[in-house]
Amino acid sequence: MSALETFDIAAWTGPFADAERDAAIRALEGGQVLYLPHLPFVLSEKEKRLLTPDLFSGRAKNISLDPSGKLKHAAGADGDRALLQGMMQRFASGAVSLIEGLFPGYAPKLERARTSYRPVEIAGRKYSPVHDDTRLHVDAFPTRPMRGRRILRLFSNIHPGATPRVWNVGEPFAQMAEKILPRVKEPPPIAAWLRAATFQTRGVRSRYDDMMMGLHDQAKLNVDYQQATPKTEIAFPPGTTWLCYTDQVMHAALSGQYVLEQTFHLDVEAMAEPARAPLKVLERMTGRALV
Ligand code: SIN
Ligand code: FE
Secondary structure (H helix, E strand, O other), X not given: OOOEEEOXXXXXXXXXXXXXXXXXHHHHXXXXXXXEOOOOOOOOOHHHHHOOHHHEOOOOOOEEXXXXXXXXXXXXXXXHHHHHHHHHHHHHHHXXXXXXXXXXXXXXXXXXXXXXXXXXXXXXXXXXXHHOOOOOEOOOOOOOOOOOOEEEEEEEEOOOOOOOEEEEEOOOHHHXXXXXXXXXXXXXXXXXXXXXXXXXXXXXXXXXXXXXXXXXXXXXXXXHHHHHOOOEEEEEOOOOEEEEEOOOOOEEEEEOOOEEXXXXXXXXXXXXXXXXXXXXXXXXXXXXXXX
């Protein structure tokens, strides 16, 4: 199986052909990255002044837009912030339209989560090892328990020059979990309650959330694994879009600047093949219910 599946899609809105939709859901749920080289997110002339890292306030990792419309971690004058909000909103609408068109079975259960704008060059940014996204990982949220729900993310490279977003994609989820899971310690049951009671998490973490957080951290901290694991380097040029289940695909972002990203959450039951969800894979591996 190759890391990448390329699609000839050139519009954010369907209808898409049956064969294209079938191939897309098979690739997505199978753990591939769907690459859309002919689908740019185009900025207006006016919006081009948003292409500067100065818009980022420096707190948190990125600028984000809540589904409620609230902009976070953006600096700059009111006019620029309104322009930014409008651009991110338009990107979010395009992303919703594409995902609903390509995966109509998801539409009733699809939750649009945060939109992010990543205007800072990632190569050379300094982070602690568990926050370092240049190391291969699956996504897991430290403060938001997912209880098995999926994390689907869509990205567009909007760099005005020729700079690609460069990723590494690693081995399939189950193979990673076979290696890393033995290193993941099970926290005592009281820990999840304490975290929730002291508002470190929004609700109580399930065993699944502990495991996913553990896989995320232990994979990043394991330097031998990072070096030895098979990986494919992919360069996404400006003007392209790609998407994948980032809770399933081992990924690392090595370099690049100016990317827009939309996150979606989805119930496992809304998938065409729920058995492919990390929740189901981990339940089969451990022989227990994790939520
Ligand atoms: C990540 O999800 O690890 C980062 C992806 C990116 O910003 O390209
Ligand atoms: Fe990630």
